[in-house]
Structure formats: structure tokens, C-alpha cells
Amino acid sequence: MLRARIVSAIRDTAGEFILDTGAGYLALDEGLGVGLGLERAEARGSQSGVALSSGPIERMEMAGHAVRGLQPVLLFDASAVRQAVDRPILGLVGRQALGNGCIVIDYSSERLIFQPALPGASGADHVVPFELLGDAKIVVRASIGGGRAGDFILDTGATKCVLFEEQLGRVAPGHRSWRGLEGLSAPTVSGEAAMRLVRLPTLRVGRRGPVVAGVEAGVISGTLGRQLAQVTGRPIVGLIGYSYLERFRLAIDYGGDRLVFTPVPDYQDPRPYEFTTVGLQLARSPRGAEVSAVATGSPAAQAGIAAGDAVLQVDTLAAGRHGVLALMRALEGAAGTTVTLRLARGDSTRTVQLRRRVLL
8 A cells, every 4th residue: 555646637635545556547436536526437348337537637646756647547436445454545556657667566664666767686586577468457477386377467456366266277277176265255346256265385477487385365256357358368367466475575667578576585474373363354344343254164153253243342452443454463363372252243242252273
């Protein structure tokens, strides 16, 4: 996420955006678009609920970088994104707003750097070519478990890597035998998608790119994969998201159509207990937080917790005073330890104590 300022013909505003290299254009929440004087012009392809604006954004400023005359601008319902990240996200910053030079994403220091050209690569760097297809999506070749390579989209807006069930059989025929978590969901601009979360044996981006073992990936089916295939003209296997990218300093050279992955020295997982938990996904709600999904067979499922239940408190954290991310972190911990939740369903409340377990 990054802060940016946008200026239209009638007003300007500033706030938080998601840097999303999987998006070709600047995409604004439709309510914000109305406030800025942008009108819906026409539907965009088959992406339900996404429209083009009839007018431009005159200027956008972020991280010392400014771009003028952004058009077309996409308008969409960003409520699902805001619920998932529990922040007042105004929109997505795609390729259109990034210029023709090089951007460097330093995940470890949380910095975004704009520079005119790619710096010289060192011996530790992995240089991977890419193609810009469709509405300027970054398409790279990648392989799973040393198998057949396929086309993936580099998507800095994706929290996890994503695999499309319909295409996965081509590159990983044994994927149905992978252990995983069932019953979860993934928010997309096309709506919520049912998700099975797995760990990949290995994932390599590029023919000689970096190989990483144990990357978490969500396996989904539905319309998103088909939409991306229509946009790019290629069968897209999946998205390369943060669960892979967090291990690197990533440079995207739009002028030279190449990526540079610089490994983070002594990388350590910032959430070692992310999957030693009780099996709940949470989202923001009017009552503070609510259960958006429950992993099949998890401690939460065995306790009868269901999607839609309000979460009032996690241990000592009151949901009304703490963000969803803080509540999710409080659910994590060493295997065998316990966490206490206060829940509501309708007019009734209850308190349950759950024992954490390694789920993935």
C-alpha cells in the first residue's frame, strides 16, 4: 500500500492505494469517482461491475513521482478490497500510472522507488524477461515443482500467489494430491472466490530465475482466470503474488521488459505462525469484525463457528478498537496454545476457547 494524491477537474484528494502491477490502469472506487466528477461511460469487457470513466484524472502524485492525463480510468466497487485489508483503500495503481522507467519495490524497508533506468545487476541478482500483454499486464514464464512452464501474471496486488484450477493440470498434474486448507475464500475485483490454500513444492519464475520452496498459493476456480486469458490472449496459469515476492527486492524495468530479483539476505518469515492457528478468516464489519470463512476441519470449524459470525473479542483485543490484521495475528501462535474468542450470532453471544494447531 502507498499514499497518493489525485487531482480531477473539480477537486483533489489523497489517501491509500494498492500498487497493483496486475492492473493495466488506475482503478478508483466508484464512489470516489463520482466525488471527483468522473462519470461511468461504458462497461469494461466481461469484468462484472467495472466501468470506464468518461473523463480523465488530471494528475497523480506518489513517492516523488507525478503523472498527468490519466485516461481511461476504471471505476469499481472497492468495498471487498477494503474489507479484506481493513484500510480505507481508494483504488489500485496499475501500469498506466507508473511511467516508462524503472520502479523498485523494497519489501523489507517498505519503500517504493521510481528511477529512470535499471541499476547494474550484481552476481546475486536474477534477471527475468517479461512481456506486457493485454492492458499492460506483466506476463512471465514460471514452473511449479520443476514441471512444465506456463504463463503467469506478476501481481503486486495479490497477497498470495494464485493458481487457476482450470489451467493447473497442464503444469502440475499431481496438484490434487497436495495437502491444503479447504473452505477459505479470496477477494478479487470480480467478487469472492472459494479457495484451497496449498504450499507449492517449488516455484521458479523465469527459466533461470529464483527457485523458492514452500510458497503458499491459493487455488481458485471461476471467472477470473478466463477473464485474464481473454485480456492477454494467453491461457494464464496464475498470479505471482506477495507470498513469493516478499523474499526479494524487486525491480521492474518497463523500458527493458525485464525483472530483477535481488534476494533478501538472511530472509526470515515475518509470520512464522500464520498457519499455526484456529482456521478463521476475518473481515471488517459494522460490529467490528466478522468471520468471512472457516477452514474445513479446523479447530474453529469443530467448535461450530461459521461465516457471518461476529467476532467481538480475541483474547484481550476488542474488535471495535483493533484492526482485522491485529485480530488475525492474535489468532496465531505456537501449536498447543489456546486463544479465547467472544462471538455473536444474531442476538446471542458466546465465549469459546480454541487450541491452535498447525493447519498447513
